[in-house]
Amino acid sequence: MAFQQHGLAIGINRTGDTFFLTLKAVGKLTHEDYEIITPVIESALAGVKKPTINALIDGTKLEGWEPRAAWDDFKLGINHGSQFKKIAIVGNKKWQQVAAKVGTWFVGGQVKYFEDETEALGWVTEH
Template identity: 60%
Template sequence: MSIEKHGLSIGIERIEDELFLSLKAQGKLKHEDYAVITPMIESALAEVKETKVKVLFDGTELEGWELRAAWDDLKLGLKHGNSFDKIALYGNKNWQEMAMKVGNWFLSGEAKYFDNQDEAVAWLKA
């Protein structure tokens, strides 16, 4: 019997006047994963007024989304896209770079794909 792991983990930290949100995806994301994580993200962003958020998204263990989860992800991005200053996607799959380019259309800040985590973090902090 194999165990199917999927979901999102979240970390939030403030460094001086900047807010950093780190997300790590695992497996094939489902609607139920977004039902859990969305209220956490919305709670963290509710207090953000003037500060823009910098996001590090670790997609190295991401296999994709179920259709309803992809819709949840799009809705979350459309609702909070103006809150993000920079989003760095750290991944290891060719389709992730293309997904980041498409996601850029829906965000007010910058979004960039990296295959090296240290470079992604350095870009966020620059």
């Protein structure tokens, strides 16, 4: 029996006095994954007036999205894109670098692609 892991893990981390959101995407994301994670993200943002969020996304184990999940991801970006100040995407595939560039169209802040997590962390936490 083959075991396929997929989903999104979300966390809040701190480096010095800088807090940032962490997301780790694994496998091929599904609509059901977004049905679980979207309310968590929206609940966390609901209590913050004028949130400005920095995020570190680890996509090194991301294989992509099912079509409906891609739409869910797009809607999440549209609904909350203006609240992000910086998004660092750590990846290891060419399409992820392209996706980071496309993401800048939907996010009010900066989106930058990295292949090195330490560099990404340094950039997302700098003032």
